[in-house]
Amino acid sequence: MSEPIRVLQVVTYMGRGGLETMLMNYYRNIDRDKVQFDFLTHRDERWDYDDEIESLGGKIYHLPKLNPFSKNYLNALDKFFKEHKEYQIVHCHQDCLSGVVLKVAKKNGVRFTIAHSHNANQDKNLKYLIKVFEKRKIPKYADKLFACGDEAGRWMFNTDDFEVLNNAIDTDLYAYNKEKADKVKKEFGIENKFVVGHVGRFNPQKNHEFLIDVFNEIQKVKEDSVLMLVGDGDLRPEIEKKVRDLGLSDKVIFTGVRSDVNDLMQGMDVFLFPSLYEGLGIVLIEAQAAGLKCIISDNIPKDGVLTDDVTCISLTQSPIVWANEILKYQEYKRANNKEIIKKANYDIKNNAKKLEQFYIENARG
Incomplete structure (x- = not known):
């Protein structure tokens, strides 16, 4: 048997974030013999x-933090590609800075390069200005442009010449199961509670400050409500302090990073997603697959709205308005949305087969 084509995925790190989870979904489902x-x-x-x-046969390499102005970084990147001529395909997930990596890859003879957009915006600071300048270079060094959705593609590439690669999921894992829901609620001691849930890194984009304000209004009306926050990040200590200051410590669960998000979603009753921006929001696809009622900000691209379970609200509306909307769904009847998600082409098995074939065709030249 011939050796498989080895595709180099360029990332910041492989924590449990959205793009990393998307990559792992594809990785688990491609034919790794090919x-x-x-x-x-x-x-x-x-x-x-x-x-x-590593258990799936992948190798992990480490470079310093990506800095387009650092000679040490650029020299390390150049050295890496000089020493690793085995990669015919480089798939870069470094958003606006992807051109930095792909330029060096091309210089060192990589046959086929891919830039992949996972966001439709960035936090606006000095780094943002640098990234906006850098993203103009991406089409020059990328042979293929992928995006998680239309808005993410247009924002990143300033062209319509890109292809949407869906943030697909294993729908079997997320289909609503009452036994699993009861098990999760028992684990956390929240039986007979109204559980509002959120999954996401504790960073400015996810808007946890506003999320806590919304839940504070919910619990004023419904005392037996709890908030489950899944994830970790730099802003977690600030959010924990806000929770304490509001006297909500006994009503807010910080689960930390979990490998069983699909199960935790079974134990939620409403999914709250007030992000300032998203490329798509893979957790929104997951929440819909779990049959959850989803209350989301109208800043989130509509590409990810696949079912009737989603209600969009403007972030200009007050936390009270958000809370009142959420409280309408205390007795929401969850549906099995598996076939809807599949029909919308967000099931991982079909998508992984297409990506696998794409890599094979382009490795041949």
Whole structure:
């Protein structure tokens, strides 16, 4: 048997974020006898998915933090590609800075390069201005442009010449199961509670400050409500302090990073997603697959709205308005949305087969 094509996935690190979870969904479902993933990361630490990557046959390489103005970084990147001529395909997930990596890859003879957009915006600071300048270079060095949705593609590439690669999921894992829901509620001691849930990194984009304000209004009306926050991140201590200051510590559950998000969603009653922006929001696809009522901000691209379970509200509306909308769904009857998600082409098995074939065709030249 011939060796598989090895595709280099360039990322920041492989924690349990949206793009990383999307990559792992594809990695688990491709035929690894034909296509194998390796990962070039920009952190020294080990992360959540590293053990699984290595168990699946993937290699993990480490570089310093990506800095387009650092000679040390650029020299390290150049050295890496000089020493690793085995990669015919490089698939870069570094958003606006993807051109930095792909330029060096092309210089060192990589046959086929891919830039992949996972966001439709960035936090606006000095780094944002640098990234906006850098993203103009991406089409020059990328042979293929992928995006998680239409808005993410247009924002990143300033062209319609890109292809949407769906943030597909394993629908079997998320289909609503009452036994699992009861088990989760028992685990956390929240039986007979109204559970509002959220999954996401604690960073400005996810808007946790507003999320806590909304829940504070919910619990004023419905005392037996709880908030489940799944994830971790730099802003978690600030949010924990806000929860304490509002006297909500006994009503807010910080689960940390979990490998069983599909099960935790079974135990939620409403999914709250007030992000300032998203490329798509893979957790929104997951929540709909779980049959959850989803209350989301109108800043989230509509590409990810696949069912009638989603209600969009403007972030200009007050937390009270959001809370009142959520409280309408205390007795929401959850449906099995598996076939709807599949029909919308968000099931991982079909999507993984297409990506696998894409890699094979382009590795041949």
